Amino acid sequence: MKKLAIVKNKKGFTFLELTVSLFLLIILTLLLMLIIQTTMMTSKRFLDYSNYEYALAHKKILETYNNSAKVYQESNYIIMKSKDDVEDVRINFRGGRIYIDKFKDSNNFAGYILVLKNMKSYTLSQENDIIHVSIVDKSDHEREMYLKVKDEKTDKEKEKEKKEKEEKAKEEKENKNKEEEHDHNEHEKEGE
16 A cells, blocks of 8 residues: 655745735835825926926016116006117017017017916006016916016116206306306406
8 A cells, every 4th residue: 555645845935924925015015106106296396387487487577677767568568668778678468478579679670589378367457656467377376576667767868868968068158158258358348
């Protein structure tokens, strides 16, 4: 008779080893899900350029404003005349975009720059000497900008005014000299 031998298979896992590996697999899966979720949220924030786009538009508009002598609102435009009178700039709110239109003078169009696009809405209003610009961007963020109306003299106007003052002072001086000379001549005639 043959004896049946029970052979132990030493290549398998014990119940404890199986439980520990399953536990580690669950922990790694949860960590992987957390990493993926964090990455998605971070990339969504980095792909939202609305804050950056608005900051650049705001900066460009304020640079133009600071170099302007005259600023006023006209319908859906903000008109800015430069201090050196070289160019006129018109901030143009059209559709869902903001453009900066440049003119060499009031009639000769020189070109435009797209400053902000994909706006949902905007409002332009003026109270007293303040122009209020309210913009709702594509991410539903409401942005506000306040610009003071300017009515300063341009460099050419200042130069013209200075020349007029100099000419007026020169004329007054000449008139004064003529009067003194006339008075002096009369005084000499009286002395004779």
